[in-house]
Amino acid sequence: MKYVDAVTDISIADVKVDLMRTAYANDRALLNTFDPRVVLIWSVLFMIVPWLFYDPRPLAAMLAAAFVLAALSQVSKYLLALLLFGQLTNVGFFVVLVPLMGGVVEAVSYLSGNLDPGALGEAVPIVATALERGVSTALTNQEVGIDAVGAVVPFFLKLTIISVISLAVFSAMSPQKISKGLLRLGVPRQLTFAITYGYRMMPLLVEEYHSLINSFRLRSQVPEKQGLLRWRYFLYLLKLSAKAFYPLIFNVAKRARVTVEAMETKGFSHSLGDERSRELRTGGMRIAPRDVTFVSGSLLFVVALGVFL
Amino acid sequence: MSESSIVVEDLTFRYPGGDEPVLRDASLTLGSGAFTAIVGGNGSGKTTLCKTFNGLIPHFFEGAFDGRVTVGGVDTRDSDVAELSKTVGYVFQDFENQLVQSTVRDDVEFAPLNHGLDDYEERATRALETVGLADLGDRFVWELSGGQQHLVALAGVLAMDPDFVVVDEPAAQLDPQNARETYERLRWLHEERDTTIVVIEHHSEFIADYCDQMVLVSDGGVAWKEPVETGLNRLDDLLAHDIHPPQVTQIAADLPADRGTRSDGRYPVTVAEAAGAFPTPAASDRDPRAATDGGARGRSPVTNEDRTVAASQPSADGRGDPLITLDDVGHGYPTLREGYNQVLDGLDLSFYRGDRVALVGANGAGKSTLLRLLTGLESPDEGTVTVMGRDTAETLPEQLADDTVYIHQNPEEMFVEDTVRKDVAYYLRSRGAEGVDDRVDDILDYLDLEHLADRDGRLLSLGQQRRASLGIGLATDPSVVLLDEPTGSLDLQSRREVTGMLEKAESRVETVVVASHDLQLVAEWADRVLVMGDGDVLADASPETVFADPDLLAATGLRPPQVVELSDRFGLDAPVLTADGMVETLTEGR
Numbered sequence: 001m002k003y004v005d006a007v008t009d010i011s012i013a014d015v016k017v018d019l020m021r022t023a024y025a026n027d028r029a030l031l032n033t034f035d036p037r038v039v040l041i042w043s044v045l046f047m048i049v050p051w052l053f054y055d056p057r058p059l060a061a062m063l064a065a066a067f068v069l070a071a072l073s074q075v076s077k078y079l080l081a082l083l084l085f086g087q088l089t090n091v092g093f094f095v096v097l098v099p100l101m102g103g104v105v106e107a108v109s110y111l112s113g114n115l116d117p118g119a120l121g122e123a124v125p126i127v128a129t130a131l132e133r134g135v136s137t138a139l140t141n142q143e144v145g146i147d148a149v150g151a152v153v154p155f156f157l158k159l160t161i162i163s164v165i166s167l168a169v170f171s172a173m174s175p176q177k178i179s180k181g182l183l184r185l186g187v188p189r190q191l192t193f194a195i196t197y198g199y200r201m202m203p204l205l206v207e208e209y210h211s212l213i214n215s216f217r218l219r220s221q222v223p224e225k226q227g228l229l230r231w232r233y234f235l236y237l238l239k240l241s242a243k244a245f246y247p248l249i250f251n252v253a254k255r256a257r258v259t260v261e262a263m264e265t266k267g268f269s270h271s272l273g274d275e276r277s278r279e280l281r282t283g284g285m286r287i288a289p290r291d292v293t294f295v296s297g298s299l300l301f302v303v304a305l306g307v308f309l
Numbered sequence: 310m311s312e313s314s315i316v317v318e319d320l321t322f323r324y325p326g327g328d329e330p331v332l333r334d335a336s337l338t339l340g341s342g343a344f345t346a347i348v349g350g351n352g353s354g355k356t357t358l359c360k361t362f363n364g365l366i367p368h369f370f371e372g373a374f375d376g377r378v379t380v381g382g383v384d385t386r387d388s389d390v391a392e393l394s395k396t397v398g399y400v401f402q403d404f405e406n407q408l409v410q411s412t413v414r415d416d417v418e419f420a421p422l423n424h425g426l427d428d429y430e431e432r433a434t435r436a437l438e439t440v441g442l443a444d445l446g447d448r449f450v451w452e453l454s455g456g457q458q459h460l461v462a463l464a465g466v467l468a469m470d471p472d473f474v475v476v477d478e479p480a481a482q483l484d485p486q487n488a489r490e491t492y493e494r495l496r497w498l499h500e501e502r503d504t505t506i507v508v509i510e511h512h513s514e515f516i517a518d519y520c521d522q523m524v525l526v527s528d529g530g531v532a533w534k535e536p537v538e539t540g541l542n543r544l545d546d547l548l549a550h551d552i553h554p555p556q557v558t559q560i561a562a563d564l565p566a567d568r569g570t571r572s573d574g575r576y577p578v579t580v581a582e583a584a585g586a587f588p589t590p591a592a593s594d595r596d597p598r599a600a601t602d603g604g605a606r607g608r609s610p611v612t613n614e615d616r617t618v619a620a621s622q623p624s625a626d627g628r629g630d631p632l633i634t635l636d637d638v639g640h641g642y643p644t645l646r647e648g649y650n651q652v653l654d655g656l657d658l659s660f661y662r663g664d665r666v667a668l669v670g671a672n673g674a675g676k677s678t679l680l681r682l683l684t685g686l687e688s689p690d691e692g693t694v695t696v697m698g699r700d701t702a703e704t705l706p707e708q709l710a711d712d713t714v715y716i717h718q719n720p721e722e723m724f725v726e727d728t729v730r731k732d733v734a735y736y737l738r739s740r741g742a743e744g745v746d747d748r749v750d751d752i753l754d755y756l757d758l759e760h761l762a763d764r765d766g767r768l769l770s771l772g773q774q775r776r777a778s779l780g781i782g783l784a785t786d787p788s789v790v791l792l793d794e795p796t797g798s799l800d801l802q803s804r805r806e807v808t809g810m811l812e813k814a815e816s817r818v819e820t821v822v823v824a825s826h827d828l829q830l831v832a833e834w835a836d837r838v839l840v841m842g843d844g845d846v847l848a849d850a851s852p853e854t855v856f857a858d859p860d861l862l863a864a865t866g867l868r869p870p871q872v873v874e875l876s877d878r879f880g881l882d883a884p885v886l887t888a889d890g891m892v893e894t895l896t897e898g899r
Binding site: 013014017020021024175176196197199200203204207208211212214215216217218219220221222243244246247250251254255256258259261262263264265266267268269270271274275276277279280281 | 363365368369389390391392394398399401403405406407408409410411412415419420422423424425426427429449450451465642643644645684686705706707708710714715717719721722723724725726727735736739740741765767768781785
């Protein structure tokens with residue numbers, strides 16, 4: 001069962017650490033060195049910019065730039081791989097789906113054109129011809145599918161650019177910086193606190209979820225017959241992972257009871273209306289020349305793409 | 310420090326929605342400068358009482374509040390929680406959830422920032438220095454050990470420079486070593502900063518070592534407030550509230566005809582007091598060298614060869630093939646900062662039928678890792694682990710669980726259903742066993758869980774949770790029992806239940822492996838002690854041999870039970886391991 005363990009055990013530890021590193025180790029991340037407000041505004045800007053382009057070439061260049069940024073922000077390779085896999089299979093799916101739909105349409109239209117409700121005896125050859133025409137359409141019209149892909153490529157490029165940029169921003173900036181920036185931009189403190197608290201709790205929840213799944217495993221019975229490619233076994237694991245959310249939610253609710261009491265003793269409610277507390281929290285932020293260079297540089301890059309490509 | 314005190318007058322409080330008041334006419338004065346322990350049975354109202362000090366009651370829990378609480382002359386009803394918390398700091402029992410920011414420094418700065426204090430950075434620095442975590446300011450809270458997290462929670466409280474610090478059951482969630490560390494910090498605060506300390510504590514040996522007065526809370530009222538030496542001598546009151554007196558005090562009470570009393574007529578409460586008060590054991594029991602060399606130093610140290618000999622004996626005795634073998638096992642985990650952390654390295658071990666094994670060692674020595682490897686939840690990075698003839702790398706944990714049960718150190722992780730009854734039945738039902746209801750009823754009855762059977766395990770008290778987790782384990786009718794810190798909260802109640810469960814299951818159980826910090830459990834129960842450290846086994850021998858080697862215990866940060874310390878002071882050849890044994894040794898002397 002070594003390969004199962006490779007999936008469920010060792011790699012889980014590795015994936016966990018890799019994700020932790022993405023979310024928490026930001027010391028050397030490029031985006032973390034800029035003023036948080038600048039980065040936040042910049043990322044909103046670049047969520048919009050891709051939609052101003054249609055031609056795939058500048059979009060591809062932008063995507064390449066986004067990947068460079070992601071690399072400088074130490075985004076988890078697992079996350080990037082997952083993202084790419086999702087987008088590529090999405091696009092690839094069109095190559096199959098479009099001719100298939102064409103075949104279905106062909107077959108149905110042939111049927112409705114030729115089938116005479118009065119003469120059921122002739123129905124069998126007509127259906128057979130319809131199927132044949134449908135299948136041959138589906139099998140021979142790959143270029144239609146590829147054309148369809150061509151039509152959606154810009155759309156997927158835009159989505160991917162936005163996803164990679166937001167991954168880069170949120171994995172590079174420390175929670176403190178994000179919430180500091182947001183707070184200064186006027187976002188309510190309750191929300192900025194929720195962000196940092198989420199960061200604080202996430203690793204804990206991951207651990208707890210893992211050990212709950214383990215608890216389930218030690219008390220459950222694996223299906224005796226594992227089936228083709230062990231699908232029954234994997235279905236069983238899938239069911240357990242869904243079941244484990246239920247106790248997890250209860251445990252979280254229980255934790256929250258102490259947390260709200262503790263927040264009260266730490267003067268959280270007091271801080272909501274306290275101007276001095278807000279000033280201290282958001283103090284020390286300064287837009288430096290390098291922030292300006294970063295924003296104007298990336299804008300220039302986009303303008304250049306628009307003009308030359 | 311300002312001259313202030315906490316005064317509770319005729320306080321009656323009922324939680325919203327509760328039928329019965331939790332506090333009834335409680336009155337208590339805590340003057341400044343004391344180090345007070347608040348004791349009482351489960352549900353006696355200790356925690357509720359302490360939550361009135363910082364105004365959580367009545368401001369956060371708005372129940373029926375009658376009476377008066379003043380802190381430094383201020384009626385708590387006229388103030389609010391945030392304001393009162395500047396004077397009264399509170400470290401919760403569930404301290405992990407008290408930490409609300411992602412990094413250590415942010416969390417300690419949180420309260421001063423909320424109050425808009427300009428010197429929040431200096432305050433945090435000072436508080437972190439006080440608890441000895443100055444170097445860990447940039448760490449994420451979840452990277453720290455439980456003991457360190459507790460100290461961060463304490464630092465978060467100290468950042469406000471409170472006059473009072475209330476710590477709710479530090480020894481319940483921490484292992485003894487970390488609990489002692491916390492107590493040392495509290496003692497420092499008490500002595501150097503004149504902070505008034507209040508701890509809710511079950512563990513009387515900590516009370517004897519650190520506190521100067523104790524308060525017994527019973528049935529929602531304050532039964533008495535006494536100096537610690539007097540309080541710990543009221544054995545009947547303590548036992549009636551499930552608080553176990555220090556081992557030496559119990560021994561003194563069990564010795565015939567007042568032979569254990571001190572010259573001032575009371576029982577000793579610490580080892581040092583006991584050594585002076587108890588009769589010296591008979592000469593025949595004493596190590597001949599002790600008389601000339603003076604105590605333990607005269608004994609020849611246990612060498613590694615001795616330990617190996619002791620360890621190899623069981624297998625040589627013809628106990629048959631080992632049930633569990635670890636062959637050159639190496640295992641570790643990737644970490645965020647330090648790369649791969651090798652926890653076990655080249656470990657060779659065998660467990661035999663009938664073994665009662667105790668795994669001891671400092672935190673991070675690999676005790677829990679070893680147990681997890683035996684469950685098959687993790688496969689070793691190197692080497693092989695064989696349990697009951699099955700290679701764990703080739704077997705699913707579900708299949709290993711046919712014969713093996715693993716009881717998690719945090720019972721909460723074992724509750725997957727919404728009632729205790731369903732949780733106990735889960736294993737049996739998933740395996741389609743027969744007569745499930747009867748067997749579950751038996752177990753619930755045996756562990757005294759019937760009245761809790763239809764409650765959610767998560768909402769029980771820690772002791773009850775532990776009992777329920779034992780029930781879950783017992784239901785699996787195991788051959789190999791793996792227990793991770795079963796007496797985590799160090800109380801004798803849970804120790805009794807653990808040994809009871811093991812006896813109950815004895816008909817089928819073939820090997821028991823317990824990872825524990827609780828050396829009293831180890832001394833009373835184990836017949837083989839594995840001392841772990843540096844990724845390997847440092848010693849593998851009988852409890853007598855391990856406890857006779859103070860250097861070994863010290864190297865692993867373990868503190869022997871009081872009877873062992875006492876044996877050492879008396880210069881006994883072999884340490885006595887139980888309180889009853891010590892009573893016997895001391896009476897034989899006459």
